[in-house]
Amino acid sequence: MSASNSAIELRSVSKWFQRNTPAVHQVSLQAPRGALLALLGPSGCGKTTTLRLIAGLEIPDTGEIYLAGARVAGGGDWTPPEQRRVGMVFQDYALFPHLTVRENVAFGLNGRSTRERAARVGDLLALTGLADLADRYPHQLSGGQQQRVALARALAPDPQVILLDEPFSNLDAVLRKATREEVRRILRQSGATAVFVTHDQEEAFSIADIVVVMRNGAIEQIGAPHEIYLRPSTRTVATFVGEANFVPARASGRCAECVLGSVPLAAPRNGPVEVMVRPEALDLCPDAAGCGLIEEIVFFGHDQLIGIRMCDGTLIQARTGPRIDITPGARVAVRVQGEAVAFPYDENREPRTKN
Numbered sequence: 001m002s003a004s005n006s007a008i009e010l011r012s013v014s015k016w017f018q019r020n021t022p023a024v025h026q027v028s029l030q031a032p033r034g035a036l037l038a039l040l041g042p043s044g045c046g047k048t049t050t051l052r053l054i055a056g057l058e059i060p061d062t063g064e065i066y067l068a069g070a071r072v073a074g075g076g077d078w079t080p081p082e083q084r085r086v087g088m089v090f091q092d093y094a095l096f097p098h099l100t101v102r103e104n105v106a107f108g109l110n111g112r113s114t115r116e117r118a119a120r121v122g123d124l125l126a127l128t129g130l131a132d133l134a135d136r137y138p139h140q141l142s143g144g145q146q147q148r149v150a151l152a153r154a155l156a157p158d159p160q161v162i163l164l165d166e167p168f169s170n171l172d173a174v175l176r177k178a179t180r181e182e183v184r185r186i187l188r189q190s191g192a193t194a195v196f197v198t199h200d201q202e203e204a205f206s207i208a209d210i211v212v213v214m215r216n217g218a219i220e221q222i223g224a225p226h227e228i229y230l231r232p233s234t235r236t237v238a239t240f241v242g243e244a245n246f247v248p249a250r251a252s253g254r255c256a257e258c259v260l261g262s263v264p265l266a267a268p269r270n271g272p273v274e275v276m277v278r279p280e281a282l283d284l285c286p287d288a289a290g291c292g293l294i295e296e297i298v299f300f301g302h303d304q305l306i307g308i309r310m311c312d313g314t315l316i317q318a319r320t321g322p323r324i325d326i327t328p329g330a331r332v333a334v335r336v337q338g339e340a341v342a343f344p345y346d347e348n349r350e351p352r353t354k355n
């Protein structure tokens with residue numbers, strides 16, 4: 001039925017809730033077995049709907065969905081959610097409050113002998129570091145611990161795919177960081193292919209092998225985290241996933257001339273462009289004859305954000321370590337490290353960098 005070797009494959013999948021605007025539009029993607037894939041994008045861009053389509057909680061209007069090479073939706077086929085071997089972790093964890101951790105994890109293991117169930121639950125409790133908490137109830141656990149119970153419960157029936165909807169959004173910043181590292185480890189060890197939804201680029205980058213950036217129901221770019229960050233395919237992706245300077249330039253092949261000098265480009269371009277340079281890719285060197293004038297410094301401790309007015313009036317931002325040789329009013333020479341990405345110049349766009 002399919003030639004796909006991927007654990008998950010979507011082919012031109014669309015879903016309409018309202019007539020004119022599809023919630024998901026012509027989405028095609030593949031997740032290799034064991035991969036951790038992030039669906040990243042702003043609110044309302046179709047991430048959760050994509051997840052629900054994979055789970056079988058929504059029926060696609062067009063396109064096909066394959067799990068482990070078998071078509072589960074589209075082309076006249078339909079496999080109901082309970083037969084897809086898909087586990088889900090919801091934003092609010094959806095734990096059963098009247099069941100202990102052990103009973104929550106055992107919940108989906110019907111049809112196995114008592115011994116098998118106990119062994120499987122024991123494995124999952126060990127994997128998720130919950131063995132000591134097995135007899136507690138959900139209200140006796142921290143948010144991060146509840147999150148791990150939800151994950152253990154979803155993994156218990158040995159799903160081929162695990163789907164996580166904004167799994168860290170209910171945790172505070174410190175716990176969120178620790179929990180996501182833990183979840184990544186657990187998912188890796190379990191060997192399941194996982195798809196998780198987030199609107200936080202740092203979360204997507206730090207957990208996923210593959211990041212799918214969505215906008216208005218469609219995919220803007222799919223790639224490894226460093227590809228998405230360093231080689232965004234559109235201006236929208238560039239700004240969504242991090243801080244960016246856009247500097248007008250004239251490109252000729254693998255080089256662009258602009259107020260930052262001669263900037264090497266990652267891909268050849270010709271004519272008017274905007275080069276996109278991340279603030280941390282700018283090198284500043286104190287120089288009384290330099291083209292940059294330090295206007296503002298915001299100090300964060302581990303680094304600082306420096307506003308620089310270039311000699312043509314362009315305002316750019318650089319991120320450097322907490323150096324003390326840079327002060328407002330000083331002149332600096334500014335140099336771009338590595339290659340920059342160039343986008344076609346849009347003359348109707350208000351230059352964000354000029355104030």
Ligand SMILES: Nc1ncnc2c1ncn2[C@@H]1O[C@H](COP(=O)(O)OP(=O)(O)OP(=O)(O)O)[C@@H](O)[C@H]1O
Binds near residue numbers: 045049
């Ligand atoms: N059951 C539904 N009925 C009608 N419209 C829906 C339904 N579910 C989603 N939508 C709409 O489809 C679009 C995509 O929604 P979806 O929940 O997939 O986005 P999202 O990227 O997950 O957003 P968020 O980050 O806010 O959860 C939105 O415009 C939403 O209002």
